[in-house]
Amino acid sequence: MKRTLIKDIAAHEGKEIMLSGWVHRIRDLGGVTFVILRDRSGRCQVVTNDEVELNQESVVQAYGKVAPNEKAPGGYELALDRFEILGAAEPELPFPVNGDPAKVGIELILDQRMISLRNPKILSIFRLQAALVKYFGEYLRSNDFTEIKSSKMIGTGTEGGTSVFEVEYFDRKVFLAQSPQFYKQAMVSSGLERVFEIGHAYRAEKHETSRHINEYVSLDVEMGFIESEMDIIELERGLLTYIFDKVNENNKADMEVWGATCPTGEQMKKAPVITHDEAKKIIREKLERRVFEISPEGERVLSAWAEEEHGTPLVFINEFPRRKRPFYTYPKGTKTMSFDLVFRGLEITTGGRRINEYDMLRETLPRFGMTEEQLGGYADIFKYGCPPHGGFAIGLERLTQKILGLGNIKECSLFPRDRKRVMP
Amino acid sequence: MKRTLIKDIAAHEGKEIMLSGWVHRIRDLGGVTFVILRDRSGRCQVVTNDEVELNQESVVQAYGKVAPNEKAPGGYELALDRFEILGAAEPELPFPVNGDPAKVGIELILDQRMISLRNPKILSIFRLQAALVKYFGEYLRSNDFTEIKSSKMIGTGTEGGTSVFEVEYFDRKVFLAQSPQFYKQAMVSSGLERVFEIGHAYRAEKHETSRHINEYVSLDVEMGFIESEMDIIELERGLLTYIFDKVNENNKADMEVWGATCPTGEQMKKAPVITHDEAKKIIREKLERRVFEISPEGERVLSAWAEEEHGTPLVFINEFPRRKRPFYTYPKGTKTMSFDLVFRGLEITTGGRRINEYDMLRETLPRFGMTEEQLGGYADIFKYGCPPHGGFAIGLERLTQKILGLGNIKECSLFPRDRKRVMP
Incomplete structure (x- = not known):
């Protein structure tokens, strides 16, 4: 039958x-x-x-x-x-599959991951996450972006400040990629012009917070023929408007089990763009103390401000100071053509315009204590003609977490990796 | 303007x-x-x-x-x-961007990857590849499959015979996943029932052939509530029929620059299923010598046979002997409910039904010299109720290579990794 x-x-x-x-x-x-x-x-x-x-x-x-x-x-x-x-199942379950996961701690949820994922409320997180990946690809493909798959094992470990994991690669060492940054830039300059990648990224940071994991899924986008980071901000605005509208249209059931509300596309459209200086001023006025950088607390202040002033939980911050951004960020005086997107008190995106001129890159590298040789073939991208371009990356787990209003990013990774957890 | x-x-x-x-x-x-x-x-x-x-x-x-x-x-x-x-570009290009890549060797193509990808003929490989990924997801989503993203860093290195890369993970070692095998099985048993994953897989094999790379993109599928590997074969047949039809419909331009022809959906539908014993017999008769296993030469013979007898370059081989398959393969006497798919002389898929009964798994492990403890939480999937299930994986680069008729799989990886190559 x-x-x-x-x-x-x-x-x-x-x-x-x-x-x-x-x-x-x-x-x-x-x-x-x-x-x-x-x-x-x-x-x-x-x-x-x-x-x-x-x-x-x-x-x-x-x-x-x-x-x-x-x-x-x-x-x-x-x-x-x-x-x-x-x-047949054994009689004693190691996890209350038909119970409320809020009644057990996150440690048991993750220790018993093979079984805790059966809990319908927990499983709904990953049905929603799959939908986010789908909408991400749909929007970009319909805007003429091409999907790429770049290597996660790289011969040089010098993309930026963050520490990297070492891999024993036959008789030498390589590193797990912190992002597909160089490769997506290479693919813009290859002539694809508009690319996206959905892939793992690795950070060997010793964080133990509710917002960090050591392996995450990065939703990466890069686009050529732009003028400034504003083109990239508008690209992300369009993308997230589409994603939020689709979630509200199709994923109500998975939202409801968490009592969650996704922002509307309209709220995404209304998200303000403020400069890094303006952001610090808003935080300073709210916290009534001097502010040197935008801390997690500051991000929460900014979201509250955006909600109050603009009726949206999303706020773009642009014109980050040069010293706070990696060497490849396009300068604008002492500032840069770069931005973050803060969503419900958490940074979910970093992006911006990149340096596309070989001479500017060569001038910039020594200021960051770097040499062209360290970068492998990276400089070739610019040496032989590269359009003005930029892009951004969204952390898939952070996006999922903030849409569902979950307390810990690890709940949003099927098999999360942190300092102590590499199993199951 | x-x-x-x-x-x-x-x-x-x-x-x-x-x-x-x-x-x-x-x-x-x-x-x-x-x-x-x-x-x-x-x-x-x-x-x-x-x-x-x-x-x-x-x-x-x-x-x-x-x-x-x-x-x-x-x-x-x-x-x-x-x-x-x-x-602006420097005057001397390191690669003939507007020339015929056939006139330069693959070494130059890969050494100068940042620039060789600009060659329109080379770039067309990756436009086609992006389309394959798109069609793969489209077909599976429309058949109620959910996309998953599983960890590529695993605490135990004992999935099967192949060697694994070691990662320095804080104060311990972990391994790069050879496949998402255990995780996709876990997600079938989680209640998603039907899952797919598009992700990197790592093999630390010291091959130097035209059909191996050490990092590749695996198109993974797993489905619950099946009876035998025949359900999985029919699933893959439907999937590839869809993909080939779509390629013929939408990707003519990228095919034409390579003078390539994609099989038709009709040819996929006609692909015969022969047993491992039958396959060996066909190879033996053709090569006129004793045959102990299906070598690369044997795979080419089988494709030629399928073309001649059935008018298709595709042939499924099932009922592999137990000793040739990993421990988790569902047995059928001395054979297994498993299969390969050979396409134009190259195996592009391995799949089959998996053991889903805890008792059978426990009985099987010692025969493969393994213990339950070695498997991390893997046994839990079956201990607490798991439906009969199975799946398969397609190597994206191999599929691309065979559709376009390219000589070397490395041409089909944006930034391929082999024993000697980790750059750019």
């Missing part, structure tokens, strides 16, 4: 069907037993007068007849004929 | 426009100069009576009037008013 998905049972009223899924919950009321079955499409009540010898989370096929029942979730239930076991 | 893309110039006949792009070629005929300009959309002839002081590959804006010219490629040219330089 062909399998029916739970979401489709109403169409089979009165008919014999077969459901397949996990035993989510068993309630034995003495004489009658209710089994909640879970498949990828939803949950369904299965009712039987027989004794049920099943463990929670066993995978079964349930044969029976679809019957209307006002009290059943969805209005229908399966009157059981018989179960067949496809994959 | 707003930029016009080269592909759109016909619509601007007689009008002043501005093109942006790379100086592809300069022909000075004394008194009149033709400059071929290249942008992401195509190439265009720019004509001027003035002297042109430009280097090849400089990035310029060209202002002028669109004029019909039967002799110009596309039927239109730009009568130049003036050039403005956006990114």
Whole structure:
């Protein structure tokens, strides 16, 4: 018998069907037993007068007849004929799959990741995340961007300040890429002009915070023939307007289990652009103390300000000082053509225009204590003709976290890696 | 003035426009100069009576009037008013960007990767590759598969026989994942049931062949509630039918520069499924010698046989012997429920049903000299209820190579990594 998905049972009223899924919950009321079955499409009540010898989370096929029942979730239930076991579960679960994850700590959630991901509330995080990846690609492809896949093992470890992981590569050492920065610039200059990459990025930072992980998915974008970072800001504004509109249109269910609200596309359109100096002033006035840089606390102040003044939880900050940005950032006096995007108190994007002129690059490198040789073939991108260009990267886990309002970024990585965690 | 893309110039006949792009070629005929300009959309002839002081590959804006010219490629040219330089190129190029890459060796192509990618013929490989990734995701999403992003740094290095790269991870060692095998199985058992991943995979093998690279992009698929590897074969057949049809529909230009022909969807539908024993018999009869395993030469024989007998360059081989497959492969007597797909003489896929029963897994491990502890949390997937499932992976670079008929897989990786190459 062909399998029916739970979401489709109403169409089979009165008919014999077969459901397949996990035993989510068993309630034995003495004489009658209710089994909640879970498949990828939803949950369904299965009712039987027989004794049920099943463990929670066993995978079964349930044969029976679809019957209307006002009290059943969805209005229908399966009157059981018989179960067949496809994959038996041991009796004691290491994680409350059918419970509220808020009642267990994040450590248990991550230690028992293989099982905690079955919790429907936890799993909804990753259904939403998959949707974000899809919308990201859709918008960019429809704007003539080409997807690239660049190497994550690089021969030189000198992109910027952050520390890198070393890999034993045959008889030498290489490094895990902190970002596809150089490669996406190379692909703009290759003639693709507009590229994006969805890939892992690695930071060997010893952070232990709720906003850092050592391996994350970077949604990278780079575009040629721009004039300043404002073109890139408007590109990201358009992209996130599309993504937020799509989430509100298609992903309500995954939002609702977390009681979350996604910003509207309209709110993205309204996100103000303020300079780094203006941002510091806003923070200073709010916190009533001198401000030297934009701290996590400052980011929260800025989001509150944007909400109050502009009715949006998003704010772009541009014109970062030169010393706060990597060497490849395009200068503008003592400032740079660069920006951050802060969303609900967390920086989710860094971007800007990059240096595209070989002479300017050569002038800049010594100021950062660097040489052209250190950069491998990077300088070639500019030596042989490169358009003005820029781009940005969105941290996928941070974006997911902020849309759903979750407390810790690690909840938004399937198998997160931090200083202490490399398993499962 | 707003930029016009080269592909759109016909619509601007007689009008002043501005093109942006790379100086592809300069022909000075004394008194009149033709400059071929290249942008992401195509190439265009720019004509001027003035002297042109430009280097090849400089990035310029060209202002002028669109004029019909039967002799110009596309039927239109730009009568130049003036050039403005956006990114100047040095005079001596390290790679013949406007030449035939067949005339230079693969070593120069890869050594000068930053510039060789500008060669339109070489760049077309990666436009096609981006399309393959797009079609792969489209087909799977429309069949209710969810995209996942799993960690590439794993705490245990014991998935199978292949050697792994070690990473210095703070005060311990971890390994680069050879595949997302365990994670995609975990996500089937999480309740997503149907998942795919597009991500890097790492093999520390000391091969130096035209079919191996040490870092590649793996197109991974895993699906629950199957009966045997035949369900997975039919899934891949449907997927590749879709991909090949789409390539033939949309990517003719990138195929033509290589003189390549993509199989039709019909040919994919006709791909036969033969057992490992049958395959060996076919190879034995053709080569007239005893055959113990399916070598690269054998794969070429099988493709020739499929072409001759079934009119298709694709052939599935199933029922591999148990000793040739990893421990997690579902057994079928002394054989397994597993398969390879050979395409134009090259294996591009390995797949099959996996063991989903905890007892069977525990029985199997010692036969492969393994313990449950070695596997980190892997056994938990099965201990707590897992549906029958299976999947496969397609090597993106191999698929690209075989569609375009290229000699070396390294041509199909933007920044390939082999024993000696980690730059650029």
